[in-house]
Every structure is written in structure tokens, then in C-alpha cells.
Amino acid sequence: MRIAVLVKQIPKFEEMELGTDGRLKRDGIELELNPYCRRAVSQGVDLAAARPGSHVTVLTLGPPTAEDSLRESIAWGTERGVDIHGVLITDPAFAGSDTLATAKALAAALEHEGPFDVVIAGRNSVDADTGQVGPELAALCDLPFLAGVRHLAITDDPIRGEIVTARCEHDDGWLQAEVHLPAILSCAERLIDPAKVDPEGRAAVRADRIRRLTASDLGPGPWGQAASPTSVGAVKVMEIARARHRSPGASIAEQARDAVRFLHERGAFHRAAPVTESAQTVAPARAGESTMVLAEPDRAHDTRELLGAAAALTGNVTVVTLQTPDVAQLHAWGADAIVHLDGENVEEDVAQAAAQLVRRRAPWAILTASTAWGREVASRVAAQLGAGLTGDAVDLERVDDRLVAWKPAFGGQLVAAIHCASPVQMAKVRAGVLPTLAPRVTADDEVTVETIPLPTRGRVRVLARTRDDDLDLLAEAHTVIGVGKGVEPDTYDELEPLRVLLDAQLGATRKVTDKGWLPRSRQIGITGRSIAPRLFVSVGASGKFNHAVGLRAAGTVLAINRDASAPIFDVADIGIVGDWREALPILVEQLRAARA
Numbered sequence: 292m293r294i295a296v297l298v299k300q301i302p303k304f305e306e307m308e309l310g311t312d313g314r315l316k317r318d319g320i321e322l323e324l325n326p327y328c329r330r331a332v333s334q335g336v337d338l339a340a341a342r343p344g345s346h347v348t349v350l351t352l353g354p355p356t357a358e359d360s361l362r363e364s365i366a367w368g369t370e371r372g373v374d375i376h377g378v379l380i381t382d383p384a385f386a387g388s389d390t391l392a393t394a395k396a397l398a399a400a401l402e403h404e405g406p407f408d409v410v411i412a413g414r415n416s417v418d419a420d421t422g423q424v425g426p427e428l429a430a431l432c433d434l435p436f437l438a439g440v441r442h443l444a445i446t447d448d449p450i451r452g453e454i455v456t457a458r459c460e461h462d463d464g465w466l467q468a469e470v471h472l473p474a475i476l477s478c479a480e481r482l483i484d485p486a487k488v489d490p491e492g493r494a495a496v497r498a499d500r501i502r503r504l505t506a507s508d509l510g511p512g513p514w515g516q517a518a519s520p521t522s523v524g525a526v527k528v529m530e531i532a533r534a535r536h537r538s539p540g541a542s543i544a545e546q547a548r549d550a551v552r553f554l555h556e557r558g559a560f561h562r563a564a565p566v567t568e569s570a571q572t573v574a575p576a577r578a579g580e581s582t583m584v585l586a587e588p589d590r591a592h593d594t595r596e597l598l599g600a601a602a603a604l605t606g607n608v609t610v611v612t613l614q615t616p617d618v619a620q621l622h623a624w625g626a627d628a629i630v631h632l633d634g635e636n637v638e639e640d641v642a643q644a645a646a647q648l649v650r651r652r653a654p655w656a657i658l659t660a661s662t663a664w665g666r667e668v669a670s671r672v673a674a675q676l677g678a679g680l681t682g683d684a685v686d687l688e689r690v691d692d693r694l695v696a697w698k699p700a701f702g703g704q705l706v707a708a709i710h711c712a713s714p715v716q717m718a719k720v721r722a723g724v725l726p727t728l729a730p731r732v733t734a735d736d737e738v739t740v741e742t743i744p745l746p747t748r749g750r751v752r753v754l755a756r757t758r759d760d761d762l763d764l765l766a767e768a769h770t771v772i773g774v775g776k777g778v779e780p781d782t783y784d785e786l787e788p789l790r791v792l793l794d795a796q797l798g799a800t801r802k803v804t805d806k807g808w809l810p811r812s813r814q815i816g817i818t819g820r821s822i823a824p825r826l827f828v829s830v831g832a833s834g835k836f837n838h839a840v841g842l843r844a845a846g847t848v849l850a851i852n853r854d855a856s857a858p859i860f861d862v863a864d865i866g867i868v869g870d871w872r873e874a875l876p877i878l879v880e881q882l883r884a885a886r887a
Contacts (some may be wrong), residue, residue, distance in 0.1 A: 597720060717887075
């Protein structure tokens with residue numbers, strides 16, 4: 292079996308620092324292998340080790356320093372007796388590559404080095420968190436794709452050939468599917484133990500195990516910035532200053548009383564005024580100009596948000612849906628035209644149909660949700676059309692008749708304005724960040740409805756889709772109680788009085804979701820989710836960096852931990868040092884008294 296593994300080197304998050312211009316300072320910053328890519332390397336090596344005669348090629352696109360990521364990958368495979376080498380794709384011509392330009396360079400490199408039976412990549416890179424390169428690459432290579440693979444098996448069927456059966460981790464649920472090889476797979480964090488090799492082991496890798504490819508090796512291009520339909524504009528640094536208030540030496544009761552007083556003064560218990568439905572207005576319709584919304588099945592809230600945003604941009608909106616359309620509801624939410632794709636919900640098939648529809652209707656912009664489904668569908672459409680795509684947008688604007696999408700980066704330390712140079716502009720929007728449109732009361736016959744059969748290529752067989760949570764709950768919560776491994780699951784009922792009193796949702800650290808104590812959709816942090824509640828209450832969590840970056844946008848943070856030196860107190864506004872089981876009942880009592 293010929294296996295390709297795609298890796299990326301990123302800045303070490305603990306050492307990231309932004310300059311006065313809002314750009315990342317790269318000089319002197321330690322670099323490391325992206326966490327998801329460590330799983331890709333480990334999985335590729337594991338597959339090769341189980342199949343005698345297999346070979347692994349690890350590829351990375353980056354500057355000459357990215358060679359270290361190849362050395363680590365090769366050392367990992369060599370230690371396990373696997374035939375492995377690396378390819379460094381490096382050239383000044385690749386500078387300024389966005390996700391689509393990156394995917395084009397990787398596609399050319401895979402063709403140059405291939406063919407391969409399976410290509411494995413990380414689900415996303417944690418510095419940018421778009422998750423677009425994998426599905427864009429799949430579209431360019433015309434291969435099936437599975438994202439967030441958590442469980443994996445490859446069998447050799449004498450009739451159908453090699454088949455991958457995978458269970459994939461998707462947002463708030465699971466996808467069980469089969470694909471024929473060749474295919475591209477992206478790894479979930481918990482798929483396999485990560486590949487990690489110390490500097491001495493990396494240095495021992497022989498130089499002849501790594502080859503270099505330049506732009507001229509891959510063809511005429513264009514490459515890099517010239518091939519990138521998106522560009523970064525203005526950057527806003529998100530300065531977060533925490534009060535870090537504590538009462539050393541005070542009893543837990545005194546600390547709880549101080550905390551309640553502090554939080555009241557900060558307004559942390561006051562529910563934010565809800566965004567009114569009328570806050571989103573319809574833009575004047577312009578002849579021949581529309582925004583298209585690709586609606587994920589069974590995500591009504593996201594669909595309504597996207598329709599409202601689309602109406603505010605162009606005033607003329609087309610929604611593409613796989614569900615039998617409720618015409619009156621979709622029209623009330625902002626749709627002027629409805630296209631029903633009649634067929635099975637398979638992402639690559641939906642993307643193929645959507646791309647054909649876009650070529651026929653030429654919308655001004657395309658919006659979809661920033662979910663696993665939205666990432667694959669939108670990325671495939673963007674690759675087929677050569678369109679610019681912004682991932683995980685938190686705000687949308689229309690400036691000089693062009694779409695500007697604001698995207699967070701580097702763990703939420705900044706937001707950047709992303710511009711598209713392509714005729715069709717695309718954005719994936721984070722759930723819960725945009726206002727909705729006041730329901731329109733007009734005649735349903737003003738809506739055009741078209742039903743299109745959805746053909747299938749039959750390369751991906753969906754066995755089951757399940758949900759074990761609701762993705763919107765944390766996104767919309769005014770208050771979140773975040774639990775660490777210091778809170779055992781059999782004591783969660785002791786959180787209920789505080790949770791009910793504050794009308795809060797539960798969030799968690801990675802270690803909690805790793806143990807299965809809460810769904811992965813509740814994980815907060817660099818490989819989980821970033822949230823922005825008015826109040827975040829941390830209970831029994833140490834507050835390490837990878838978790839704390841997910842709290843940056845919280846209005847106020849209260850931390851409860853028995854360890855006075857726990858890093859959570861450095862990112863909290865107010866802290867209570869003590870056993871949470873003792874502190875919580877007192878805190879609840881103080882809150883009730885204050886409210887009375």
C-alpha cells in the first residue's frame with residue numbers, strides 16, 4: 292500500500308506573540324508539528340506497519356525550516372520499521388498561499404509523487420482552524436473524502452477492492468461511512484496516539500530521506516498569492532485583560548461573598564439583551580444579484596441565521612436544501628427562491644450539484660454553516676469554481692459591493708478581514724453569531740421553488756448519521772459552567788443547583804471529553820470550541836493554555852480550584868481557592884441571598 296501523509300508546521304501556541312501591526316511575530320518563535328498532523332503521521336505509519344511492503348511518503352508545504360516536521364515524521368516511522376521518506380515542497384513562489392492555493396500545490400505534489408492508495412491529513416491546523424485544505428484537495432484530485440475519522444478499518448474485498456469503514460466525529464454527532472480507495476481521510480484528535488520524537492531523534496534522520504520539490508517541479512502555476520482567491524485585510528487584535536482578583540487567606544464563605552459582589556458589579560448575572568429579530572434588515576434588491584445559502588439538513592437555527600445574513604447582503608436570497616422545503620417558513624426567514632435537491636445527503640454529491648447550480652445562477656455570494664458538513668460542501672464547491680472561501684466567519688459586511696468576512700485566528704487573539712477576488716465569494720459562518728431576520732409576512736406565491744434530482748457517484752456510502760448533542764447550545768449560552776477532570780461525572784448532579792440558578796450550559800476540558808464524561812461538542816479550547824458567554828464559571832479545571840484560549844471572548848470568568856497556583860486564576864477575573872464541592876453550595880446560597 293502506498294500511503295501519503297500531509298503535515299503542517301505551526302507556531303507553538305504558548306509562545307505566540309502579536310506585533311503592533313496585529314501580525315504574528317515569527318522570528319524566534321518555536322515551531323512544532325500541528326497536533327492533528329501528529330495523528331495523521333501515526334495512523335499512516337500504523338497502516339503501513341500492518342501491511343508488509345507498504346511505503347509512506349510524508350509531504351509538507353512550507354519554508355526550509357518545515358523540514359523539521361518531516362524529520363520528526365520519518366523518525367517516528369523508522370523507529371517502527373516502516374519504509375518512509377519525506378518531501379518538502381518549498382519555494383518563495385508559494386508564499387501567501389491561502390487554503391485553495393495550498394491545496395493546488397499539494398495536489399500537484401501528490402500527482403508528481405504518486406499514485407497513492409490513501410492520503411491522510413489532520414482535520415485542520417489549529418493556528419487557522421479552517422478545515423478546508425482536505426476537502427479542497429479531494430475536489431482537485433477527484434477523490435472521496437472523510438473528515439474527522441475517529442475509528443478506522445481497511446478491508447480488501449475481492450469484488451469491490453479496498454474499502455475504508457470509518458466512524459467520523461462531526462461537531463455534535465457521528466457519521467458512519469464506507470469509501471472505496473483511493474481516498475483522502477482527515478484525522479480526529481483521538482483517532483490514535485500522536486507521533487512525537489525528541490530533537491535528538493529528529494536530528495538522527497539521514498538527509499537522503501528528504502527530497503525537495505520547487506514550483507518549477509510542479510508546473511507553471513500560478514502558485515502562492517497569485518493563485519489565492521482570498522487575501523487578508525485589516526486585522527483587529529482582541530485585547531483581553533482579566534482582573535485576576537482573589538482574596539488570599541479568606542475563608543471559602545468570604546471568597547464566595549466577594550465573588551458574588553464582584554460579579555454583580557460587573558453585570559455578569561444580567562442576561563444580555565437578546566438580539567431582536569428586527570436587528571437584521573433586508574438590503575435593497577439589485578437586478579441579477581443574489582446570495583445563495585447552502586442549508587445543512589436538520590439545522591434550522593443555522594439556516595435561519597444564514598438566510599437573515601444573506602438578505603442583509605443582497606436582498607435577494609436562494610436557499611438550497613435537501614429537506615422537503617417548508618416554503619412558508621423559509622420565505623419568512625428570508626428566502627426568495629428555493630432549490631430542493633432530491634436525493635441522499637452525501638457531501639461530495641451535494642457539492643457537485645451545488646457547483647453546477649452556481650455556474651447556472653451565478654450568485655454574488657454563497658454562505659453555509661461552519662460545520663463538518665458545511666466545510667466539506669463549501670470547500671469542494673470553492674475548489675471546483677476557483678472561488679475564495681472564508682472559514683468560521685463571525686461577521687459579514689458589504690464594502691464597495693464586495694463581501695468582507697471577519698474571521699478569528701490564533702486562538703481568538705485577533706480577527707482578520709478576509710476579502711475574495713473571485714467573482715463568486717464564499718463564507719462559512721460560525722453558529723450563533725449573527726442576528727436573524729424579522730419574519731416576513733408576504734404571500735408564499737412570491738417564492739419560486741425548483742426540485743432537482745440529486746445524482747450520486749456512489750463513492751461514499753453513508754451507513755448512519757447520529758447526534759448526541761446540540762451544537763447551538765454553547766454558542767448561544769449566556770452562562771457556561773466549565774468542568775475539568777477535578778469534577779467526577781458521578782458528582783455532576785452537585786452542579787445542578789448552580790446550573791439551574793444561572794440557567795447555564797455545561798462545557799468541559801479536553802480531558803473530560805476524552806474520558807467520555809461529556810460529548811466532544813462540549814470541549815472548549817484549541818482543539819475544541821471557542822465560546823463567548825457573558826459569564827464563564829470554571830470548576831475543577833487547571834486552566835492550561837490549550838483550554839484557556841477557548842475562553843478569551845467570555846465577558847467575565849470565575850474560577851474555582853483548590854490549587855492556588857493553578858493557571859486558571861491567571862485567566863480569571865475572580866477566583867475562589869478551595870474544594871469546589873464545599874464552595875458551590877455556599878456560592879449558590881450567596882447568589883440566592885443577593886437576588887432576594
